[in-house]
Amino acid sequence: MFLSVFDVFKIGIGPSSSHTMGPMTAANAFLALILSPDWPRPSGAKVAAIKASLHGSLAYTGIGHGSDRAVILGLTGQNAESVDPDQMDTLVAEVERTGKINPPGHPAYDFRPKDDLVLDKKNPLPGHANGMTFSAFDGAGRLLLKQVYYSIGGGFVVTDVELEKARSAKKPDSVKVPYPFASxxxxxxxxxxxxxxxxxxxxxxxxxxxxxxxxxxxxxxxxxxxxxxxxxxxxxxxxxxxxxxxxxxxxxxxxxxxxxxxxxxxxxxxxxxxxxxxxxxxxxxxxxxxxxxxxxxxxxxxxxxxxxxxxxxxxxxxxxxxxxxxxxxxxxxxxxxxxxxxxxxxxxxxxxxxxxxxxxxxxxxxxxxxxxxxxxxxxxxxxxxxxxxxxxxxxxxxxxxxxxxxxxxxxxxxxxxxxxxxxxxxxxxxxxxxxxxxxxxxxxxxxxxxxxxxxxxxxxxxxxx
Incomplete structure (x- = not known):
């Protein structure tokens, strides 16, 4: 088993690694997935709007932990290590004012936080208490892509598939180290x-x-x-x-x-x-x-x-x-x-x-x-x-x-x-x-x-x- 010292110690922002840094990282991952060739696109389909929902503990304490703000910032392309804490309020306010996000390398997408970011306390996701979903739609409102992420502590984020694989079978370490102690x-x-x-x-x-x-x-x-x-x-x-x-x-x-x-x-x-x-x-x-x-x-x-x-x-x-x-x-x-x-x-x-x-x-x-x-x-x-x-x-x-x-x-x-x-x-x-x-x-x-x-x-x- 190998977990790097820099996986344990990560520079980010407060107030919570799992509830702030995690959702921001998940939003970054979803933006990367939209640009990735790894999901089947209907012919000619283009993403026009994004929606997100927070579940379980993220829904109950999301406002106090800044989870909602973290999602907005992450969807604008900001990441936890480099975002300027002094600029966060301005960035969030601009999205709320325009109903648009325009992350680097992407076209502008519709995203109205009051409508498109839901704190769902009624429907926890099965994999972990810190669950969230991100969905992408075309201009006609047709769902093109949906991904579930879990923030599993310390800023670590995994997809639902990755979490299931980790629980069903221990994956071999991608890095071979001389002292692979797991206990x-x-x-x-x-x-x-x-x-x-x-x-x-x-x-x-x-x-x-x-x-x-x-x-x-x-x-x-x-x-x-x-x-x-x-x-x-x-x-x-x-x-x-x-x-x-x-x-x-x-x-x-x-x-x-x-x-x-x-x-x-x-x-x-x-x-x-x-x-x-x-x-x-x-x-x-x-x-x-x-x-x-x-x-x-x-x-x-x-x-x-x-x-x-x-x-x-x-x-x-x-x-x-x-x-x-x-x-x-x-x-x-x-x-x-x-x-x-x-x-x-x-x-x-x-x-x-x-x-x-x-x-x-x-x-x-x-x-x-x-x-x-x-x-x-x-x-x-x-x-x-x-x-x-x-x-x-x-x-x-x-x-x-x-x-x-x-x-x-x-x-x-x-x-x-x-x-x-x-x-x-x-x-x-x-x-x-x-x-x-x-x-x-x-x-x-x-x-x-x-x-x-x-x-x-x-x-x-x-x-x-």
Missing amino acids: AKQMLEMANRSGLSIAQMKRANEEVSMSRDDLDAKLDKIWDAMTNCIDRGLAVDGIMPGGLKVRRRARQIHDKLQEEWRSNKINPLLANDWLSVYAMAVNEENAGGGRIVTAPTNGAAGVIPATIRYYQHFHEDWDQDGIRDYLLTAAAIGGIIKHNASISGAEVGCQGEVGSAAAMAAAGLAAVMGATPEQIENAAEIALEHHLGMTCDPIAGLVQVPCIERNALGAVKAVTAASLALKGDGQHFVPLDACIETMRQTGNDMNEKYKETSTGGLAVNVVEC
Whole structure:
């Protein structure tokens, strides 16, 4: 099994990888399909109009997550990595005003968002909670092409056919790598046989497809995007969009911590406070629709940047190679979780988002602090175990409450897990693989109202109060 570090860490926009980046990516894919020769066109038929519908969790929380806007932007040809957050409102308003989309390389198509973009709460699609359909019509209203897509977490998008193939039979990896571990057990066995660290094995896998210099440059680009997101979040205050009137707090907390730092006041919670403010800064940026890195999702994007900044802040021996090893190690753990369970809140609840992020962060931090592969696996298991059963119940469908503070606590748990693991010898009672399987089973058993639909939990009770 091989999942690239750059499949786990993707630069995009907030507030949600599955509900914002996913629909935008699906819209891009449908535009590409229209131009592709891979679908049978009636003789002389030309696409004149496009319609789309969002289903399941996308329908229930689509407005709060910006899924509708993401579809519009994607159909104009914008993509999640390069779209300018400051121009999004203008682009969406122009489509709403004209009822037209004119993506690069295409003629203009009719698309009136109020009529042609439906949030269908009554008809979930069978493959996944985050389902959507795109349809193309000719000038007479005749259906020419229809495609179902699923946003399966972390910005990953598959067609209905691809999803069915993946579930019915494990496809062989398109890239042959020297260390194709699909489980934590295999990872540890390969590390023991090779004498390599987890980061070194992951690096060897990545270098099958790119040079070492290119890999390092791309890893540095990921960290640059993460650290820039922290810095933006620490510099901005005000009210976050969406109607809840939740105030940004990271800047205010950061200013207080800076004052304490300069005055040398004794603060026994200092490390936790810095961890929390870094994570909150990222997730406040995410909630505001800013530039973000999936880690492994947008809703959990603050945990890993916070723990890396903590590593820089409190460990004098940090260096850029350490940050690269952290990202490689974290991606190895994230790939195992995604392969054997899920990182999607709509599929398994927030245990799959913040829980996975905490496990990845604990592993990465343990690695740069000198842990053995066994201690790294132990750190990841501790962090994930203590997120099991966590629901995903965002109030008003917005990635704000409880999501922002949840990232802060996820970062604290990750550091604690790494510390506990480093104080042991790597031997522990619950294997990481068993913990991942438990998360998968728990997610399957979890009621749908607790899986990113905003129909249960805090999303209901806070409003009712």
